[in-house]
Amino acid sequence: MSTTASLAAEDDLLARAVGDLATRTGLPVAFGGFERSNAVEVTSVVGNRTTHLAGLVVHADRGLGGKALVERRPRLALDYRSSRNITHDYDRAILGEGISTLFAVPVLVSGRARGVLYCGSYARSPFGEATARTALQVAADLATELRVRDEVSRRLALLPHTDVAAGDVATVDVAAREELREAYVELRRIGAEVADVGIRERLAAIERRLAALSHDRSEPASDLDVRLSPRETDVLACAALGQTNAEVAAALGLREGTVKSYLQGAMSKLDATTRHAAVARARRAGLLP
Structure with missing residues (x-):
């Protein structure tokens, strides 16, 4: 499989996962991207009101997603605008979209963070354990598909x-x-x-x-x-x-x-x-x- 075709196949999996994330959590907006060159490029967005999120590039250890990528664990900002636990490099995109509560989940494949999935709401709202578990499961399902795809590609090679x-x-x-x-x-x-x-x-x-x-x-x-x-x-x-x-x-x-x-x-x-x-x-x- 060519590199271009391989990346396209990965992006199709990501788009499906982002759609599932919005559907299964019930949150109005979801987006995500894969790690490439130590940064996450957002290539899939659903439920957005503006174009601010499309093409957003989140660098490692920057913003909510960058921290999730580096720390390899989920990160939550109940009130993104006032959060002191993250850098605010991407306020123009996140706040420009009008997002208030944001949850970022790394996609872990064999211990490596291959990307980040986000889901959020436009008003500050409680973020329950059930919603978090659902988001984590969507990320785990995507990781499984990527792991399987990697194994098949390796074997076919x-x-x-x-x-x-x-x-x-x-x-x-x-x-x-x-x-x-x-x-x-x-x-x-x-x-x-x-x-x-x-x-x-x-x-x-x-x-x-x-x-x-x-x-x-x-x-x-x-x-x-x-x-x-x-x-x-x-x-x-x-x-x-x-x-x-x-x-x-x-x-x-x-x-x-x-x-x-x-x-x-x-x-x-x-x-x-x-x-x-x-x-x-x-x-x-x-x-x-």
């Missing part, structure tokens, strides 16, 4: 240079295919931790893409009509990497006996007597990459 966009995956070598299968397992593990249905659906779409990229055309397709449960799929995907029941249990946070039960269920549905046969049948049926 390991592929040989083939025309995968056109579906030409015939030359994907064994090592690259194993990388994709490991990525598939990791994405399913991340998906299990995500509460947001929309994010889970997008993760599922990425999983299907990985399965398609890793398909070996030399293997005969199967018309086997089998539906595995999500946990049966998780367990079988881990087993496909050669993990023992104990290793699968540790990876998925399950008891070893539970893993064995899920594995036996998958084997029964696939009419397989061994885990290796079950994996092979699941791959031919398109259930695993």
Whole structure:
């Protein structure tokens, strides 16, 4: 993926998150941007009354968002105009928009602040714990999507240079295919931790893409009509990497006996007597990459 396309994809995720922030908190204005060159450039705004916020560049440790970025924790200004806990470098934009109460939340990916989301109101108002939790969850959901996207990009970069966009995956070598299968397992593990249905659906779409990229055309397709449960799929995907029941249990946070039960269920549905046969049948049926 080109740098331009990569940045555009990130901006689309940000715009969705800013929209969710306004909807879920019920606050009238929300905006945000990613960290680039030690500053946050606001690229998405919803609910604004003026053009003051568009294109605002907030430098590290300056203003409310700059502090949130550097400190990697949320910052609140109940009365932005009179706040003594921040610098007022951006009063022209914030006060020009008419914002009184402002909340800034960093988007943390693997411990690094990748950006900042803001939500606020035009009149000084109480800022409850529920609203704060909601804003933090929106930021966490965005961080998860970015982490997943980074992982997918890293894994796909390991592929040989083939025309995968056109579906030409015939030359994907064994090592690259194993990388994709490991990525598939990791994405399913991340998906299990995500509460947001929309994010889970997008993760599922990425999983299907990985399965398609890793398909070996030399293997005969199967018309086997089998539906595995999500946990049966998780367990079988881990087993496909050669993990023992104990290793699968540790990876998925399950008891070893539970893993064995899920594995036996998958084997029964696939009419397989061994885990290796079950994996092979699941791959031919398109259930695993």
